[in-house]
Amino acid sequence: MEVIVVCLLLIFHIPLMNGEIQNLDVFSESRNVIMFEDFGFSKGGCISISLSSVSISSKSTNPTNSSLMGFFYAPSPAFNALEDALFNHSCILGKPFIFPIVTFNELSNSSLTSINRTIPITSPDLYYVFFLNCAPETFISMQVDLETYNLNPKGNKDFIDEHFIVSPAIGFSLSAVYFIFLMLWIYACYKNSRFVHRIHILMMALLLVKSLELFFRDETQRFVRFTGTPHGWDILWLALTFIRTLLFDIVFVLMGSGWSLLTPCLPDIQKLVLALSVLMQLVVNICFIVLQGMGPLIENYSYWVVTFYAVDFTCSMLIVFPVSHTIDNLRETSKTEGKEEISSFQLTLFCSIYICLQAYVYIEKLGIFILRTFLSYNFWWVSVILEQAIEGGVYMVAFYTFRPNETNDYYVLEEGNGEELAPVSSMPTPVA
Structure with a gap:
């Protein structure tokens, strides 16, 4: 346990300071x-x-x-x-x-x-x-x-750490990639405006904030590299990081719950999961900002670092729960006569996002930490690229799976009735 905590302390600066x-x-x-x-x-x-x-x-x-x-x-x-x-x-x-x-x-x-x-x-x-x-x-x-x-x-x-010398260039390129991703998403929503729901708007906001976060992080590191200080760019970066991490959890919890795709409202258990994930992410962001701003001189520094990593991993685990709950409900729905084909299709979609989130939690959160612990410092930049690649893969799979189109719409025509629309979900709909 002590070795793990020491590793956390010694590698915490990797994604943050990079020399200054x-x-x-x-x-x-x-x-x-x-x-x-x-x-x-x-x-x-x-x-x-x-x-x-x-x-x-x-x-x-x-x-x-x-x-x-x-x-x-x-x-x-x-x-x-x-x-x-x-x-x-x-x-x-x-x-x-x-x-x-x-x-x-x-x-x-x-x-x-x-x-x-x-x-x-x-x-x-x-x-x-x-x-x-x-x-x-x-x-x-x-x-x-x-x-x-x-x-x-x-x-x-x-002033940029040698094994992060490539990081600013990667950050700017990734910012451009996410901006192009955002433009494609806006186009997809415009082209399929009939099937756009509130979750798609939140996904659009997440892409925008992610692109801006990477841009301001790149600017922060560029100023640090040449002057040794971020000149205020780090404040914008930290603010956008705060918003992006909250949006990420909210979007994936709502997406996994089927909100606005399978059901217009959240059941109580999903509301609780959403509230807990937002609360834990707030704790993570507070730890991040305090550690970034005050550094090792803060009292009980090691406890802040351990809290940051522990709560962050727990929060990542929590966002997988709504998808698992939705999959169980869809399996029950697939047993209902007349809904086998529809539920089977939706089940395939949610299983793919479930696998994607599991990979995100265990590879991006846990695997990257283990990699940084045992990898020679000369190759730490590999962990940065791998981390961004995994997160980008999660975005691509999730956004492609839940893109706005008629097959993903939670209202479909009931068999035998060409006019009536009904929601495809066995999840209880709370009374507003």
Whole structure:
């Protein structure tokens, strides 16, 4: 269990930070280790740190040994040592692969309260930048300015993590693909306007928000890459991510329930599932925004990270339930005389989306995490492409399956009556 939590902590920055300039204020911090950054360096990259307003206080009556605290960096082989420090609160000073950037005895010896240091990276690898405090009952306050960057061929700073160097280009391309997808969906709805229902409008909104989210994420990373700061683009990206994740859950819960396709209203059990999924997604989004905005200095940082992943996976599992419930109802309906063919057709549609969502949950949510845990950092960009490919596949299958046309319409002609329309569903329709 501890190994899983450490993996969550160390890979949480992968989809978020991707390298940037960090300006952080540390106040009365007593943790033995604080993870500030993980960054994939190429040869010639640098870690640049500036400390100011440093103050040390202690509850102990003994003199504080300032050589036991400072900033350090370590390549990927130091993972086990970091795990030990995070969970066993052990001091890893002097352990293999733990290299100092600056220790506080340099400040005490010179009677300074600030210091600047730049460390060149000569061996390409994934490096962790962290603060160690091996002095018990000691509290640290300081202002930290941290830069992690590589140098591009022109000699300019590149603040994008090396193994995400392809990510901005992918983001812009995907944004364009989803925009084209949106245009095709609008055309399909216009061409088959007789069969357009409210769920199709929500699906249209989901495509729009997804396209915009990818565009603003690309802009965020583009500014981070060249300047080290997102210049406000991250606020728009986070806002759109918040809306998109909520819309995704709402659309797929309603779609799986057959809302506006098989039945115009939701039964009580489906309303409960929708409410729970929205509530959990709100928790996930709050964790995401807090962790992205406040970083590792937030109190109980590990609990926030674990909550983010646990609730996100549970929420993904929950959106599969309505599809399973609908499939069971359709199987019962298929036993009704005169509705075998219609129910069998609808059953095929919902089985396909059920399989698609199962693949999304277990591959995109669980499989990607396992892949990132064991994959060499040089190939982490593969996980980004795979994640987007899986999500794109879910969109394509779901939207093609439930596109507006007469075969997907929840009102069909009753056999033997060419004028009366009746809903094809055995699900109870609540009284409004």
